[in-house]
Amino acid sequence: MGEQIAFYVLAFLLVAASIMAVTVRNIFHAAIYLIVALFSVAGFFILLHAEFLAAVQVLIYVGAVAVLIIFAVMLTTRLTDIRVRTQNEQVGIGLVVAAALFVTVAVTLYSTAWPLSDVPAATDNVRALGRLIMTRFVLPFEIVSVLLLAAMIGAIVIAVKEEKKDEGSS
Amino acid sequence: VSLDQYLTLATLVFMIGMYGVLTRRNAIGVLISIELMFNAVNLLMVAFTRFVSPQGLEGQIFSVFIIVIAAAEATVGMAIVLLLYRGFKGINVDRVNFLKW
Numbered sequence: 001m002g003e004q005i006a007f008y009v010l011a012f013l014l015v016a017a018s019i020m021a022v023t024v025r026n027i028f029h030a031a032i033y034l035i036v037a038l039f040s041v042a043g044f045f046i047l048l049h050a051e052f053l054a055a056v057q058v059l060i061y062v063g064a065v066a067v068l069i070i071f072a073v074m075l076t077t078r079l080t081d082i083r084v085r086t087q088n089e090q091v092g093i094g095l096v097v098a099a100a101l102f103v104t105v106a107v108t109l110y111s112t113a114w115p116l117s118d119v120p121a122a123t124d125n126v127r128a129l130g131r132l133i134m135t136r137f138v139l140p141f142e143i144v145s146v147l148l149l150a151a152m153i154g155a156i157v158i159a160v161k162e163e164k165k166d167e168g169s170s
Numbered sequence: 171v172s173l174d175q176y177l178t179l180a181t182l183v184f185m186i187g188m189y190g191v192l193t194r195r196n197a198i199g200v201l202i203s204i205e206l207m208f209n210a211v212n213l214l215m216v217a218f219t220r221f222v223s224p225q226g227l228e229g230q231i232f233s234v235f236i237i238v239i240a241a242a243e244a245t246v247g248m249a250i251v252l253l254l255y256r257g258f259k260g261i262n263v264d265r266v267n268f269l270k271w
Binding site: 003004007011014015018019021022023027030031034037038041044045047048049050052053056057060061064065068069071072073075076087088090091093094095097098099101102105106109110114115116117119120121125128129132133137140144147148150151152154155156158159 | 171173174175176177178179181182183184185186187188189190192193194195196198199201202203205206209212213216217218219220221222223224225227228230231233234235237238239240241242243244245246248249250251252253255261264
């Protein structure tokens with residue numbers, strides 16, 4: 001019963017915040033609504049017995065990605081002129097495409113017989129996750145850390161200002 | 171709470187994010203919508219872990235990797251947004267069409 005109530009409250013929060021995040025005119029408010037949506041996803045992770053992922057969600061998404069987005073908003077847009085048009089001329093067709101794809105995917109998901117299992121969830125998820133990452137999934141783990149390093153260096157290379165090259169020997 | 175409810179919810183959030191990607195003019199708005207789509211997929215992964223293989227945890231591992239890759243994507247995306255702002259004096263994606271033939 002409590003789980004049911006928590007599910008519906010979090011679902012309402014998530015859907016409402018998502019709709020606001022993609023439609024609201026002020027891009028800074030959209031970033032704030034994104035944070036609300038990320039927090040409610042963290043709540044769902046706790047509801048689904050994924051405590052480690054809930055912590056990672058709050059730390060990385062809310063702590064890093066959302067702050068990065070707010071930094072970009074502050075660095076680029078002028079917050080005072082919120083009168084500019086924020087949506088392009090594809091609103092109608094975008095709505096139709098999203099609704100059609102939603103119906104298609106939902107029908108497919110409902111008509112598939114998932115192999116549901118009634119086993120209760122594992123209790124110490126964090127230990128099992130750490131063991132899995134360090135044994136079976138150690139190669140993807142290393143690859144993804146190299147990917148993160150490459151993305152970091154690439155972001156620095158892209159975003160750094162061009163220096164004047166005529167000084168010195170070059 | 172059954173698996174079907176989580177499936178419907180995650181699909182709905184994914185489609186809201188896709189609507190945002192299709193309709194936003196602001197490049198940062200597009201990035202926000204992409205983050206929403208990533209979160210919908212993560213929710214789906216964790217829900218499948220809970221309801222299909224509760225002792226397996228492979229879905230949660232995939233979720234961890236998706237979160238890391240989303241962080242890398244956000245980093246590079248923000249760098250590109252800053253570069254566009256410097257070059258075009260604005261970040262509306264419909265003005266940035268120099269790769270179109």
